[in-house]
Amino acid sequence: MRVISARSLDEALAALRDATAASRVLAGGTDLMVELAAGRTSPDLVVDVGAVPELRGIRPVDDGLWLGAGTTCTELLHSAAVTAHADLLAIAAREVGAAQIQNRATIGGNLGTASPAADLVPVLFALGAQVALRSATGARVLPVEDFVTGYRATARRPDELIEGIVVPPRPARELRAFRKVGTRRAQSIAKLVVALAIAADGGVVTAARIAAGAVADRTVRLTTLERALFEGLPPGGLADAVAASVAADTAPCDDVRSTARYRSTVLARVLVRLLAALPSC
Amino acid sequence: MQTDGPAPDRTPASRRSGGFSRRSFLKGASIAAVGGPAGAAATAGGAILTDAPRDTGTIPAGQLREIALRVNGVERRVAVETRTTLLDALRDGLDLTGTKKVCDRGACGACTVLVDGQPTNSCLMLAHDAVGREITTIEGLASDAALHPVQQAFVEHDALQCGFCTPGFVMSAVACLGKHGKPSPATLRHELAGNICRCGTYGRIFAAVQDAAGRAGR
Numbered sequence: 001m002r003v004i005s006a007r008s009l010d011e012a013l014a015a016l017r018d019a020t021a022a023s024r025v026l027a028g029g030t031d032l033m034v035e036l037a038a039g040r041t042s043p044d045l046v047v048d049v050g051a052v053p054e055l056r057g058i059r060p061v062d063d064g065l066w067l068g069a070g071t072t073c074t075e076l077l078h079s080a081a082v083t084a085h086a087d088l089l090a091i092a093a094r095e096v097g098a099a100q101i102q103n104r105a106t107i108g109g110n111l112g113t114a115s116p117a118a119d120l121v122p123v124l125f126a127l128g129a130q131v132a133l134r135s136a137t138g139a140r141v142l143p144v145e146d147f148v149t150g151y152r153a154t155a156r157r158p159d160e161l162i163e164g165i166v167v168p169p170r171p172a173r174e175l176r177a178f179r180k181v182g183t184r185r186a187q188s189i190a191k192l193v194v195a196l197a198i199a200a201d202g203g204v205v206t207a208a209r210i211a212a213g214a215v216a217d218r219t220v221r222l223t224t225l226e227r228a229l230f231e232g233l234p235p236g237g238l239a240d241a242v243a244a245s246v247a248a249d250t251a252p253c254d255d256v257r258s259t260a261r262y263r264s265t266v267l268a269r270v271l272v273r274l275l276a277a278l279p280s281c
Numbered sequence: 282m283q284t285d286g287p288a289p290d291r292t293p294a295s296r297r298s299g300g301f302s303r304r305s306f307l308k309g310a311s312i313a314a315v316g317g318p319a320g321a322a323a324t325a326g327g328a329i330l331t332d333a334p335r336d337t338g339t340i341p342a343g344q345l346r347e348i349a350l351r352v353n354g355v356e357r358r359v360a361v362e363t364r365t366t367l368l369d370a371l372r373d374g375l376d377l378t379g380t381k382k383v384c385d386r387g388a389c390g391a392c393t394v395l396v397d398g399q400p401t402n403s404c405l406m407l408a409h410d411a412v413g414r415e416i417t418t419i420e421g422l423a424s425d426a427a428l429h430p431v432q433q434a435f436v437e438h439d440a441l442q443c444g445f446c447t448p449g450f451v452m453s454a455v456a457c458l459g460k461h462g463k464p465s466p467a468t469l470r471h472e473l474a475g476n477i478c479r480c481g482t483y484g485r486i487f488a489a490v491q492d493a494a495g496r497a498g499r
Contacts, residue, residue, distance in 0.1 A: 003363040005409055026407075033405040034386045036364060046363075050410050074399070098475025099453065100390055103399045104406065186474030187388065 003046045009054035012161055013136040015047045019158040025049055027070060028104035030097065031113045049161065055108065058082060063130075064168040069108025069161070073120075074099075076107065086167045088195055091178045092123045098186045108162040111147070114154045117214040117257075119180060121148065122195040125211035125219055126176065127167050134163040141166070151217040171207065174199040177274045181266055183257070190214045191258040192267050198229065198278060205229045210271070215250040215263050224248045225271065242271045348412050352377065353421025361408040367401075368392045370408035371418060379419035379448050390476030393449040394418050400456040400475070419448035422455065431455050431493045438489035442480035450476045454490040463494045 006012035023045040026032050035041040049055060055070030058079050065085045073093035076082050082090050096105055096119045110120040111131065124144045131147045133140050133156060147155050156162065176197045182188030192214045199207040208226040213219045225245035234240045252263035345360040352375065359374035371377045371394070380403060383391035387405045394403045395417040422429035428436065431454045441447045450473065457464055457472035464472065469490055478486065
């Protein structure tokens with residue numbers, strides 16, 4: 001295993017020119033170090049970007065709020081800009097692991113690993129975030145939903161690096177909620193996780209993004225439920241709309257953390273409670 | 282900085298090829314008991330007493346590279362492989378065995394050290410990444426004259442049973458008090474949530490830290 005510790009963005013991008021599909025980018029290490037220790041991955045090349053200064057920082061940009069890929073959970077939950085602009089991210093970051101993990105885990109790492117149980121990825125879906133990718137030969141921007149392509153799979157090419165994430169401006173009267181269900185409050189990996197953002201005007205839903213994690217091979221949007229909120233609830237009301245969406249939009253599995261049945265049942269209850277508590281629904 | 286060389290076993294080779302100790306003997310004994318490919322590889326290499334069980338022997342031993350770590354205010358040199366963790370560098374390379382290795386996967390907090398003042402799981406950090414950072418371990422808290430107030434409070438409150446989680450809890454508590462001064466019970470629980478005590482002495486741990494916070498304020 002070859003390890004290159006980059007000290008600048010240029011060094012990181014130069015190192016990634018040699019990257020293959022088996023190569024890995026190391027940021028905070030809270031995922032990759034566990035995989036390495038367990039022998040679940042044997043990368044040919046590890047490009048360590050933990051000390052790349054260009055990947056740090058939270059700042060306003062024309063199309064929203066820029067979050068450097070190396071922004072840690074601790075930085076997210078202490079940032080006044082994040083709290084004002086993307087409060088769901090701060091709320092979710094507080095529930096990632098505990099202090100030791102939050103001090104190291106990065107938003108770019110959480111997205112790049114693309115675990116279906118990632119805590120921050122459903123929030124990025126709900127906020128309609130964009131992913132900024134950069135390589136030695138160019139840069140591109142993708143909607144986060146196009147970035148996540150499968151089980152721990154993304155649209156990132158081996159030579160690309162997640163440079164940052166752009167969260168669009170917060171619309172007026174947008175209601176947001178986040179709920180993580182784990183074995184305990186801290187230091188658990190999600191059995192399921194839900195993030196939603198719903199804009200309403202005069203009691204009419206004008207935009208809805210509802211995302212869930214750990215209920216399919218990747219983070220998913222609950223589009224059936226979103227459509228029902230736009231077009232009107234079925235005769236059975238919210239509970240029926242939720243049940244239809246859980247059946248259509250998720251494909252939970254049995255694994256070490258939970259069962260498919262638990263995930264479906266609890267996901268439906270969490271959604272009904274979150275939506276019933278919102279003034280507009 | 283660029284380093285080459287495969288390194289499945291994160292235990293520094295200085296430890297593997299080195300002398301005989303209680304610790305290395307115990308490691309060897311556990312391999313002999315488990316058997317399997319790790320044990321076989323270790324036997325073939327003639328290093329049965331010290332190879333870590335996770336070394337499958339399928340990847341050749343890594344190259345060592347000497348790095349400088351600033352630990353408890355002193356610059357120390359230690360030879361590490363590319364994937365040696367800070368935890369293994371501290372324990373096996375520098376013999377600072379107060380930092381405990383329990384889950385080795387960031388779940389239990391027993392390996393907590395302070396990196397630039399922030400509590401960090403040293404099992405999830407490469408030793409290379411700690412170069413240039415200020416590392417504080419449990420060994421760095423007490424002065425010659427006195428225990429750190431948190432350590433003293435743990436002693437007085439008998440805030441442990443087996444004691445294996447204690448160094449990690451103490452480091453998290455020191456960081457918490459540095460950040461919050463006198464934390465509320467809820468804040469304290471939040472800040473210590475990354476540490477697990479399987480003996481269940483949480484009540485005494487929280488009482489000890491609250492007591493230490495009060496003393497620091499006096």
